[in-house]
Amino acid sequence: MESSIVPISNFQLAFTFILILITGGISSFLKLGLLKSLIWGTVRTFVQLTVIGYALTYIFQINNLWLIVIIITIMCYIASRAAVKRTPNVVKYPTVLAFLSLVASTYLVGTIVTTLIISPDPWYSARIAIPIFGMILGNSMNGIALSLDRLYQEARARAFEIEAMLTFGATPWEAIQSSVREAIRAGMTPTINSLMVVGLVSLPGMMTGQILGGADPREAVRYQIVVMLMIAAAVAIGCLILVGLSYKKLFNDDGGLQSYVLSSRK
Amino acid sequence: MLFEFKNISYTLGNESERNIIVSGAVDRGEVLVVRGPSGAGKSTLFRILSRLQPGSGGEVFLQGKSWLYIPSIHWRINVHYLAQKPALFDGTVADNLAKPFETRVGGQRRLDKNGAKELMEQLHLPPELWNQDARTISGGEASRLAFIRALLVDPLVLLLDEPTAALDEPARQALYLVLARWLKSANRAALLISHNNDYQQLEHIKYLDIIKSPERRD
Numbered sequence: 001m002e003s004s005i006v007p008i009s010n011f012q013l014a015f016t017f018i019l020i021l022i023t024g025g026i027s028s029f030l031k032l033g034l035l036k037s038l039i040w041g042t043v044r045t046f047v048q049l050t051v052i053g054y055a056l057t058y059i060f061q062i063n064n065l066w067l068i069v070i071i072i073t074i075m076c077y078i079a080s081r082a083a084v085k086r087t088p089n090v091v092k093y094p095t096v097l098a099f100l101s102l103v104a105s106t107y108l109v110g111t112i113v114t115t116l117i118i119s120p121d122p123w124y125s126a127r128i129a130i131p132i133f134g135m136i137l138g139n140s141m142n143g144i145a146l147s148l149d150r151l152y153q154e155a156r157a158r159a160f161e162i163e164a165m166l167t168f169g170a171t172p173w174e175a176i177q178s179s180v181r182e183a184i185r186a187g188m189t190p191t192i193n194s195l196m197v198v199g200l201v202s203l204p205g206m207m208t209g210q211i212l213g214g215a216d217p218r219e220a221v222r223y224q225i226v227v228m229l230m231i232a233a234a235v236a237i238g239c240l241i242l243v244g245l246s247y248k249k250l251f252n253d254d255g256g257l258q259s260y261v262l263s264s265r266k
Numbered sequence: 267m268l269f270e271f272k273n274i275s276y277t278l279g280n281e282s283e284r285n286i287i288v289s290g291a292v293d294r295g296e297v298l299v300v301r302g303p304s305g306a307g308k309s310t311l312f313r314i315l316s317r318l319q320p321g322s323g324g325e326v327f328l329q330g331k332s333w334l335y336i337p338s339i340h341w342r343i344n345v346h347y348l349a350q351k352p353a354l355f356d357g358t359v360a361d362n363l364a365k366p367f368e369t370r371v372g373g374q375r376r377l378d379k380n381g382a383k384e385l386m387e388q389l390h391l392p393p394e395l396w397n398q399d400a401r402t403i404s405g406g407e408a409s410r411l412a413f414i415r416a417l418l419v420d421p422l423v424l425l426l427d428e429p430t431a432a433l434d435e436p437a438r439q440a441l442y443l444v445l446a447r448w449l450k451s452a453n454r455a456a457l458l459i460s461h462n463n464d465y466q467q468l469e470h471i472k473y474l475d476i477i478k479s480p481e482r483r484d
Contacts, residue, residue, distance in 0.1 A: 078340045164319055164353030168366035168419060169343040256318045 004214040038098055056130065065124045072110075076102045079141040082230050084235040087149040089156065091260050092204050097245045101144060105238035113230050135206065136234045137225060139191065143235035143256045144242045147187030154179035155250050155261050162257060187239035191232045198228060267330065268455050269345070276314060278307045286311075287324070291379050292423065292455035297468050299458050303475035309458045311348070311476065312425040315457070316347035327406045328422065339371055345357045346421035350428045350459075352412035354400045359411060362400045368418045378418065385414045389440050394417035405432045413441060417448055424448075424456045430464055438464050 020042055027034040080098035084090065091264060110133040114120070120128045155162065158179055165175035173180075198204060199221075206227055210220035250261050270291035285308050286404045292298045300308050317338045324343075326333045333341060343366075356363055383393065389468045391448040395403065403411070410433045416424060426445075430438040442468045446468050451455060458465060465471070 134430050159354060160349070160351065160353050164355075165317065165320060165350070165365070165369070166345050167342050168369055169338060169371040170369040174369045252320065254317055254320060256320070259319065 003087055005212070024113050028080055058252065060126045063122075063124075063126045063204065064067040065122075068126050070122055071130065072106065072137075073103065075137055076106060079137050083141045083148070086145045087152070089152040092154070093148070093246075093249065097249075098144060098148070098242060099152035101245060102140055103259040104139045104241050105140050105234045106133055108237060109230050109234040110136050113226060116153075131206075132230075136230060140234045140238040143187040143191060144238045146190070146245055147183045147239040148246060150186035151179060151246060152250070152261075154182045154259075158230050159257055159262050166256065167220035172248060172255050175249065176247050178185075180247055183243050184236075184239045187242075188232075188235055195228055195232060198224070201202065204228075267291050267327070267455065269326075269328055270297075270325040271315060272324055274311065274314060274321050274326070276307065276321040277435065278305070278310065281371075286476060288474065288476060289324075290472075292472065293347065294453050294455060295449050295469040296472060297456045297458055297465070298364060298472045298474055299460065299465065300474045300476060304461075306476045308476055309427055312347055312427055312457065316345050316425055317341050318347060328378075341372065342393070343419055344422045345425065346416055347425045348412060348416040348420050348427060348429060350431060352405075352408040354408055358397050359395050359400050359403065360397060362411060363415050363418060366415060372419075376422075382414060382418060385392065385417060385444065388412075388444050389403070389414065390437055406434065407436060409433065410437065410441065413444075422454060424454070426456060426458045426460075428459050428461065430460065430462065438462075439467070442467050456470055 020038070024035055024038055025216055026032070027038060036065060048078040059071065076098055080095050080102050083098050083102070084093055084095050087093070110129070113136075114125075114129050115123045118128055118132070162175045162179070166172075204224055204227070207217075207220045208212055210223060250258055252258055272289050273287055274289065275285060275287040278286065281419055284307075288311060290298055290300075292416065300311065302308050310319070313319045315326060317333065319365055328341070328344060330337065335346075360379075363382050366372045367375055367377050382440075383396070386395065391407060395407065395411075400408075400411070409429065413426075413429055416426075430441055433441065442465055445456065448454065449468075458468075
């Protein structure tokens with residue numbers, strides 16, 4: 001068994017050209033109109049990943065706590081923008097709420113994992129912290145986007161029930177509870193489902209990466225277990241905070257539903 | 267005066283911007299029938315009065331106290347809006363009748379089961395309905411159920427938006443009979459929208475006409 005990483009030389013990397021030809025061939029043969037996107041995407045993949053490779057090398061060398069915090073916070077910001085953009089049912093939504101819930105869930109779960117479970121030396125070791133926080137963030141981002149979209153969708157569909165609850169003297173929180181529950185459930189379900197099939201249907205990217213990197217599969221599996229559970233926790237916290245911060249946006253100052261919840265989507 | 271609204275103003279539609287200003291009042295035992303053609307903004311007026319949506323001006327008084335000094339949660343119980351389309355929740359008919367008592371404010375009281383069953387009988391609803399899934403009952407049954415629930419909320423002022431639209435003649439008669447009795451029994455009043463002239467058995471009726479006017483008013 002190989003015990004260390006098999007490096008890919010520049011010459012070998014150039015053979016990925018074959019893969020691009022296959023994808024491009026299919027696109028032009030079927031006139032999918034994806035050729036331009038494919039070329040641009042390929043260039044971006046090469047450039048972005050090369051840059052991040054050098055950047056990470058540099059960051060791992062410096063290994064400064066504050067630099068890591070700044071990088072992770074910027075990642076949270078980019079993720080919150082991406083999450084809010086991916087919600088067709090949501091109108092007039094402040095990105096700052098998504099940012100706050102991502103920061104809270106990512107830092108809370110990430111810190112537990114790096115200090116208590118993996119605990120490298122120093123505990124904020126960039127080599128551990130950045131990939132761990134990144135994985136948490138990527139998954140929380142998907143979770144909160146699903147949750148947020150579902151919250152607005154449910155509120156719209158159940159506007160009538162919500163208003164009836166209001167006429168019974170319900171607070172906005174009481175009136176919208178069923179929608180809130182559905183929203184959090186929608187955000188968490190993919191993660192919970194992935195706990196069921198992991199290792200059977202797919203080998204997760206992180207574990208695969210470690211194995212390719214020469215790690216003992218039994219060790220890689222232990223990391224993967226931690227990763228799966230931390231993602232589940234982070235998604236749960238992220239969705240809960242986000243929905244808790246967001247539901248009020250659906251109501252006006254007097255506790256009535258906003259008119260855009262009652263009118264049809266434009 | 268039990269309930270009074272002064273210069274409530276609101277606009278209808280996005281383009282034509284018809285501005286409406288209305289005032290009115292009801293005292294104990296009275297019914298104010300709000301009349302006007304479809305689309306004149308009768309339902310909108312009710313929604314504003316019950317604080318489900320904001321108007322652009324005016325003030326409402328409940329027992330002489332301005333709505334500015336009553337929290338919306340309490341206001342909506344006491345100035346209770348019954349929408350034309352009955353809102354039904356997952357669960358049985360009994361679950362639906364208990365809904366108003368599940369909130370923190372409403373939870374201070376319990377569902378009066380005997381009272382509810384009596385009202386069902388008075389409105390010609392069979393007792394078997396009690397344990398039936400509320401999503402499976404008919405439109406006419408649903409609107410009577412919502413009416414009963416509104417009475418159980420025990421408001422001071424009931425805003426009824428076409429409560430008989432889905433009902434046949436005997437059921438209409440029964441509904442207004444129950445309403446008349448309800449109005450007499452305590453310090454209560456009602457506002458009513460109805461496109462049928464079917465409410466004549468009620469006493470102390472007053473009228474408010476909302477005129478559909480294309481010109482703007484200042």
